[in-house]
Amino acid sequence: MTALTWPQELAIRSALALTVVAFLLGLFSVMTYIERRLLAFMQFRLGPNRTGPLGLFQPVADGIKLFFKEEFVPQAANRWAFIAAPAVAITTALMAVAVIPYGGAVTMPRFDLLPEWLRGRPIPLQIAHLDVGVLYLFAVSTLGVYGIVLAGWSANNKWSLIGALRSSAQMFSYELALGLSWVGPILLAESLRIEDIVACQAGGIHRWNAIIQLPAFMIYLFAATAEVGRLPFDLPEAEAELVAGFHTEYASMKFALLQMAEYVNMITVSVLATDFFLGGWHAPLVSLQSAAGVNLGLLWFGGKTGALLFLFIWLRGTLPRLRYDQLMRFGWKVLVPAAVMHILGTAAVILWLTR
Amino acid sequence: MAETILFYALAITAFSAAFAVVLQKSALGSAFALIVVLCSLSAIYGLLGSPILATLQIVIYAGAVMVLFLFVIMLLDVRREKGGGGPRSFVPLALLFAGLLVLQVGAVLVGSELVPQSAPFDGSAKAFARRLFSQDYVYVFEATSVLIVAALAGALALARRRR
Numbered sequence: 001m002t003a004l005t006w007p008q009e010l011a012i013r014s015a016l017a018l019t020v021v022a023f024l025l026g027l028f029s030v031m032t033y034i035e036r037r038l039l040a041f042m043q044f045r046l047g048p049n050r051t052g053p054l055g056l057f058q059p060v061a062d063g064i065k066l067f068f069k070e071e072f073v074p075q076a077a078n079r080w081a082f083i084a085a086p087a088v089a090i091t092t093a094l095m096a097v098a099v100i101p102y103g104g105a106v107t108m109p110r111f112d113l114l115p116e117w118l119r120g121r122p123i124p125l126q127i128a129h130l131d132v133g134v135l136y137l138f139a140v141s142t143l144g145v146y147g148i149v150l151a152g153w154s155a156n157n158k159w160s161l162i163g164a165l166r167s168s169a170q171m172f173s174y175e176l177a178l179g180l181s182w183v184g185p186i187l188l189a190e191s192l193r194i195e196d197i198v199a200c201q202a203g204g205i206h207r208w209n210a211i212i213q214l215p216a217f218m219i220y221l222f223a224a225t226a227e228v229g230r231l232p233f234d235l236p237e238a239e240a241e242l243v244a245g246f247h248t249e250y251a252s253m254k255f256a257l258l259q260m261a262e263y264v265n266m267i268t269v270s271v272l273a274t275d276f277f278l279g280g281w282h283a284p285l286v287s288l289q290s291a292a293g294v295n296l297g298l299l300w301f302g303g304k305t306g307a308l309l310f311l312f313i314w315l316r317g318t319l320p321r322l323r324y325d326q327l328m329r330f331g332w333k334v335l336v337p338a339a340v341m342h343i344l345g346t347a348a349v350i351l352w353l354t355r
Numbered sequence: 356m357a358e359t360i361l362f363y364a365l366a367i368t369a370f371s372a373a374f375a376v377v378l379q380k381s382a383l384g385s386a387f388a389l390i391v392v393l394c395s396l397s398a399i400y401g402l403l404g405s406p407i408l409a410t411l412q413i414v415i416y417a418g419a420v421m422v423l424f425l426f427v428i429m430l431l432d433v434r435r436e437k438g439g440g441g442p443r444s445f446v447p448l449a450l451l452f453a454g455l456l457v458l459q460v461g462a463v464l465v466g467s468e469l470v471p472q473s474a475p476f477d478g479s480a481k482a483f484a485r486r487l488f489s490q491d492y493v494y495v496f497e498a499t500s501v502l503i504v505a506a507l508a509g510a511l512a513l514a515r516r517r518r
Contacts, residue, residue: 006357081383131479135410142418146390149422153383153429161429168422192480 008117016127020097028263029059035313042317069252074155077249081154086250086257089147093264096140099133100271101126101195103281103298125298126195133194134186137272138179141227145171147261152246163245166324170226170233173331178223180339184216184346185209185276198280205284210277215342217277219335221311224269226331228262230312232319233327270308278304362402369395382428386421393417405478 004012033048033056040047049055073082103125110119130136145168152164186192188209189200201207210217226233247258274280281297283289290296322330368391375388393416401409476482487496 078383130406132407132410135407135414135480139410139413139418142414142422145418145422146425149425149429165426165430168426172422 004117012118012123013127016123016125017098020102020127021094024094024097024264024267025260027267028260029063031263031267031309032062032259033059035316038310038313039317042314063256066252066256071254072251074157074249076156078154078156081150082249083254085147085151085154086254086261088150089144089261090257090264092140092143092147093261093268095143096137096265096268097271098127099130099136099194100268100275101198101280102271102275102301104295124195129193129195132192134182134192134197137194138175138182141171141175141178144265147258148246151250151258155246155249157249160246160248163248167229167246170229170327170331173328174223174226174233174335177219177331177335177339178227180336180343181216181220181223182276183339183343184213187343187346187350188213194275198275198282201279202282204286205279208277208279208284210279213277213342213346215338216346217273219339219342220273220277222330222335224273225312225315226327228265228269228312230266231316232322234321266312267305267309270305270312273308274301274304278308358402362399365395365398365402369399383425386424386428389424390417390421393421403478404476405483407478407480407483 036058037047037049037055047055048058051057051061073079101124105122105124107122108114108118108120148167148171149164152160152162152167155161185197185200189197191197191200197209201209205211247255250258281301283296283300288296289300372388372391372395376385376392379385379388393412397409397412397417400412486492
């Protein structure tokens with residue numbers, strides 16, 4: 001097989017990127033429906049069930065409503081920053097998916113429609129193969145603060161500003177624990193490439209990092225929930241105290257973009273948990289990896305991610321909100337030291353085993 | 356070819372954003388222009404073949420340092436600068452040093468080629484870590500971290516409420 005020229009490479013990567021982004025945005029609208037229905041069932045309600053069969057057209061109706069709402073910018077707001085903030089938020093949220101692998105290589109079928117160089121070529125399901133994939137993720141997640149800070153500050157509203165401040169302080173604190181919880185899997189895989197970390201968990205459930213790195217997995221789940229600002233860590237929005245936090249003044253599509261960024265972050269965080277701790281697209285038993293000669297990797301991957309997304313909704317339906325000082329204390333005095341201890345322990349065990 | 360075009364696009368972005376940092380009247384605008392400068396510099400590092408330096412640039416400068424800057428600007432509510440800024444008596448001195456800087460950069464530019472090229476090197480994270488933790492740099496690296504911890508402890512001691 002000949003090597004690809006750079007326009008061909010670019011075409012493949014762009015097609016992959018477009019597919020992923022389109023899929024994510026579609027999943028976002030479906031998720032809003034699923035979340036409302038599931039929450040309703042957990043609280044013995046019905047949720048939206050009037051629009052179309054089972055209420056399935058509710059996201060479409062919501063979308064149309066948001067599109068036709070009046071565009072409104074508060075008079076005292078910093079106009080440009082107010083408009084730019086949702087764009088910044090969604091851009092930084094979508095940037096993270098560039099380095100996330102979501103399946104092994106897929107061999108292109110030998111259709112006549114496809115150009116010669118594409119037929120039968122295995123294409124890894126990952127947009128960019130970065131040598132420093134994990135670091136890139138960390139960099140992008142730190143940039144995510146800007147969208148929220150801008151949105152909260154530019155609206156010139158005290159609730160927005162307090163929401164933005166809380167949010168950025170929270171993201172700052174929990175990013176640390178989030179990053180530290182990745183170090184264990186990195187040490188085990190001896191690589192900063194996410195595809196290597198997935199590959200190192202192949203061969204059954206006993207090799208998954210959720211099992212051998214259980215403390216790191218727990219820390220990751222706590223930190224990730226706080227990072228995306230979901231209950232019980234949704235202090236930035238705390239509707240009882242702050243109206244709606246940093247997006248108080250937003251309406252119409254700008255509001256939808258902020259909401260979209262939040263959901264994309266939640267999906268990204270679940271996908272990352274799947275890749276880092278739940279073995280990615282590998283089946284829990286090697287014999288379950290393929291059925292009738294078809295590799296079920298994508299199905300496993302989707303199933304694990306879906307289970308994690310369900311967990312996030314479940315948490316929201318179950319737990320009360322923390323107080324702000326409790327949140328900060330938990331982040332700095334429990335999660336960060338625990339993560340550091342866990343890294344030291346992992347490193348010591350690796351040293352002892354490879355002595 | 357594509358790399359040269361990208362390099363010049365990034366260089367021009369960084370340069371114009373750097374001008375915006377200085378010329379911008381609102382402090383927040385300056386801060387955001389500085390973020391653009393840092394991001395384009397990071398992209399140039401990536402183009403030169405060092406992805407780890409590129410990402411570290413984002414994590415540390417754009418991600419951590421600039422967020423703190425923004426915090427300070429927003430919380431202190433720095434208003435738009437009025438008038439021409441600082442005292443006029445600095446202007447001749449400033450011009451002198453700017454002239455020196457232009458001369459120096461010009462001297463470097465005269466002898467260089469228009470198509471930038473870096474010497475081939477191993478830009479992977481492993482190679483980077485080996486250099487950083489080898490005899491060459493490990494003492495400097497550790498000394499820097501001690502310095503940072505000392506500065507942190509100092510800041511805490513100064514900011515602590517006296518009982």
